[in-house]
Amino acid sequence: MSETMALQEKNYVDVMRPWLKVLPQFTRQSLFNPSLRHYGTGESAHWPIQSNFNVFAALAVLGTSPHLEDEKPAMAREEIIRTALDFLRYGLATHLSGHDVASDGKQWGHHWISVLGLERMAHGVNAIREYLSDDDRMALRRVLISEADWITDNHPVRGCMVNSEGPNVPESNIWNGAVLMRTAAAYPDAPRVKEYLTKATSFMLNGLSHPLDAGCETMFYGKPVRKWHVGFNYTPNWSLDHHGYLNVGYMVICLSNLAMLHFYFKDLGLTPPPELTWHLQEVWAMVKKCTFADGRLLRIGGDTRARYTYCQNYAIPSWMLAQDVLGDSDAAGFEAGWLKIMQQEQDYTGTGGFYGRRLDNIRRINYYYYSRLESDAILCLSYGAYWHRRFQLLALTTPAVVNMPVSWQDEYHGATFERSGNAVRSFVWHGGQGPTGVIAPADESSMGEWQLNLHGEVLSTQTPALNYGNSDWHELFHGGFVNVGAADWCERDPLGEGEGVYAYARHQIAVAALPDQETMLVLQYATISKEITLDAIKGFGVKVPNDLFNGSKRRYMTADGTCLELTGNPGCADDRHLAADRVCVDGKLAVFALYGAEGLTIHRPAKAQIILHKPHGPWLSSLYADEICGKVVLENQRYTPGTVVLDDGFAVAVSGDLKAECDAELSADSTVRQATFTRGNKTWGFAANFGSTTASVAVPAGAFVLAGSSELAPGGALLWQQSLI
Structure with missing residues (x-):
């Protein structure tokens, strides 16, 4: 590891390490199998399963970091690794292919989002691989092949631009395609590898899909994109109607899952598949436009979730992807800026956790949701720590104002x-x-x-x-x-x-x-x-x-x-x-x-x-x-x-x-309604017709119209500008 790589990893580990102090409050022993422990509420629903795998991966990265003992951690390295393995084993044992049940007495798996936790933890498996037992390896193979078989046989590839008219699912197309590709790469001897890869290509090309794909002749594995195309999820101008609104956050989630697959292949010394980068440049360009210089997302369409948590944190792997694939140096600045803001959040909470103070009402009212948010934060830091450990990426620099018209x-x-x-x-x-x-x-x-x-x-x-x-x-x-x-x-x-x-x-x-x-x-x-x-x-x-x-x-x-x-x-x-x-x-x-x-x-x-x-x-x-x-x-x-x-x-x-x-x-x-605003040597006039009949508005002599018309139809407007002498 180069000196630069070591320093970048340390930047992340320094923010992760204090979180160990709050981990005991989230750790539970299984009621059905005392030999198993899990993070959070532990139900078979997808959020608790994801959260459990999130924290496994974060602990796997932290427990294997050469920087763990730079400052005295709240847990010894051996205990961190033991806890990580416990969480992994709980998740694998309670799958439908296993023999245990989750905290609600049920097993999980085989639905549209069941593999998301598996995808998000993949780097953790690589980080802790030398500590896995043969039983762990077999359990992991069992779960991944079970999910890959179910996806191949049962889960359709879908797409619709307008959320209210059909499934707008770019992100789930990507993570379901990714798990098929990852399973095929990890277990080339699996009997259905060719089927996995064919279905995966369809999923991936219908992730960041665009209306023009319906007529695109670019070839993938002997077929043009138009023949792989099922539906487009992005609008012609590269906005996304996920959850029924202009959702910048889920553009980031799409990129984050591409990042997980990209770096997984690189970690194994394999070439990432070409369909992984289909329309990556276009979506990244839109996300970058909607990012402040310090990495905070500029969500022009708003947000329905807790501010600056879930989607915001998954920008970390997205930025690292933009650096490694597209060579975007601004992404390193975003990464550095957001790491400082996460440190600010952690310092404000004062316990080592991230949201115990700002989101105290969520913590008191809904532990299920709160434990999920904490898990996303520590997981996303672990991507930064592990991938900087493994790959020579751009150095994290103090962000400057990005000149981005x-x-x-x-x-x-x-x-x-x-x-x-x-x-x-x-x-x-x-x-x-x-x-x-x-x-x-x-x-x-x-x-x-x-x-x-x-x-x-x-x-x-x-x-x-x-x-x-x-x-x-x-x-x-x-x-x-x-x-x-x-x-x-x-x-x-x-x-x-x-x-x-x-x-x-x-x-x-x-x-x-x-x-x-x-x-x-x-x-x-x-x-x-x-x-x-x-x-x-x-x-x-x-x-x-x-x-x-x-x-x-x-x-x-x-x-x-x-x-x-x-x-x-x-x-x-x-x-x-x-x-x-x-x-x-x-x-x-x-x-x-x-x-x-x-x-x-x-x-x-x-x-x-x-x-x-x-x-x-x-x-x-x-x-x-x-x-x-x-x-x-x-x-x-x-x-x-x-x-x-x-x-x-x-x-x-x-x-x-x-x-x-x-x-x-x-x-x-x-x-x-008409108003004028004068600053310096310019005056602007703005008029709007809020009525039901057409009206006329006079434009002053010497002014010119910037937009609209002086004949205002109902719902019309006029903007003019005049230079003063």
């Missing part, structure tokens, strides 16, 4: 995305928690958030949700975009017998990213469509994370010099009203009221409100955020159809400069 849109998701200067700006209608916008400095990832961001909220008393919206119209132009559309607020879980899930408010939003590399303008209009009881109405809605990643402190400055330093998660409601129409956050993000508000309010709820968006169960939160609002109504009131509950406009800029002129034209007899 992006101008991108996607029709299906109603998505627009602009990345230029030091600003990332986007708006997506088909997001994880409904329509969402993002604006943040490219060099300050802790300011990125996407839960109901850049628009107001109309919250009923019964689990309100903003449905996926539709973009009536969006357009890119040089340096910016306009995106206009509407969505409905609804009640997800009505309580009354016979009470339907109905829409109660129509929310129209118009967004413009200006060609100044820093500013977004937002106009919105919402009306009640069915009589409803509301708990809260919040205008504007600029989410500012205020949690451990920014040191749990934000500094708010108004134009008159008023300064507030606010700590995150105050533990009680702590709203702050500012008698000002503009405020700057940490000297990096400026918010301006254009119309519809008397001053600004920093809404600070009593507890973390960035939630896991699950269909049922208690609300579980994973991050605290301040909310910069205009109008704020927190009274329980009944509203009748036709009531206008939101009618406002605001601007947000990646800037510390509060010098700007804001103006608006509001007509009492029209629902056309």
